[in-house]
Amino acid sequence: MEAKVREFLAWQGGVRLEAVAERLRKRGFAATVCTDRAAALERVRAAAAEARTVAFGGSMTAGTLGVQEALKADGKEIIDHGVPGLSTDEKRALMRRELTADLFVASVNALTEEGVLVNKDGVGNRVAAMIFGPAKTLLLVGRNKLVRGGVPAALSRIEAVAGPTNCHRLSKKTPCAVTGSCAHCVGSCPESICRVTTVIEQCPSLSSIEVILINEDLGL
Numbered sequence: 001m002e003a004k005v006r007e008f009l010a011w012q013g014g015v016r017l018e019a020v021a022e023r024l025r026k027r028g029f030a031a032t033v034c035t036d037r038a039a040a041l042e043r044v045r046a047a048a049a050e051a052r053t054v055a056f057g058g059s060m061t062a063g064t065l066g067v068q069e070a071l072k073a074d075g076k077e078i079i080d081h082g083v084p085g086l087s088t089d090e091k092r093a094l095m096r097r098e099l100t101a102d103l104f105v106a107s108v109n110a111l112t113e114e115g116v117l118v119n120k121d122g123v124g125n126r127v128a129a130m131i132f133g134p135a136k137t138l139l140l141v142g143r144n145k146l147v148r149g150g151v152p153a154a155l156s157r158i159e160a161v162a163g164p165t166n167c168h169r170l171s172k173k174t175p176c177a178v179t180g181s182c183a184h185c186v187g188s189c190p191e192s193i194c195r196v197t198t199v200i201e202q203c204p205s206l207s208s209i210e211v212i213l214i215n216e217d218l219g220l
């Protein structure tokens with residue numbers, strides 16, 4: 001029975017991802033649908049072929065896929081501000097370098113069925129890189145990030161899932177990191193990660209963004 005459930009969910013995920021890929025292309029993004037994480041990793045390696053430097057935007061999905069290890073093995077220089085033990089100044093310097101990398105790898109907090117990318121950031125480095133900077137950006141998006149109901153549904157997903165779980169993961173001193181529920185702390189909480197909201201409706205005109213849609217539940 002479990003195998004049947006997986007089969008039906010994979011069918012639904014596949015057709016929904018193919019539909020959103022088509023809408024993303026109309027909005028100027030490149031879009032690739034991958035059946036699973038292994039196929040997605042192969043796509044990343046192929047897309048990174050010309051890149052010398054690769055930067056990361058704190059994506060759990062990239063971590064699950066083993067993107068950093070694979071690209072390192074392919075001889076790429078990795079720029080990652082998430083390395084443990086860095087000072088704030090060292091992190092800031094790496095984030096600046098990430099903005100001029102040949103390739104930037106990140107994820108999104110939510111993707112609408114219409115093909116709109118919605119994110120909230122605390123620092124803003126991830127969304128800044130998505131909008132302008134690196135020569136090329138790859139966004140790894142598990143099927144669980146796809147929402148129906150436009151930007152309001154995307155913001156609801158961030159409030160219900162991405163915000164609280166990421167705050168807990170990052171040990172932030174926010175109400176949601178304790179209760180698991182958003183308390184709308186932005187504006188009053190020094191450690192809020194929801195300071196900047198971006199809605200990318202069309203691929204920014206001087207950027208090259210490929211959305212890699214993966215038919216698995218991945219990331220937060």
Ligand code: SF4
Nearest residue numbers: 163176182183185194
């Ligand atoms: S607004 Fe505050 S409480 Fe809500 S998800 Fe963001 S950090 Fe957590």
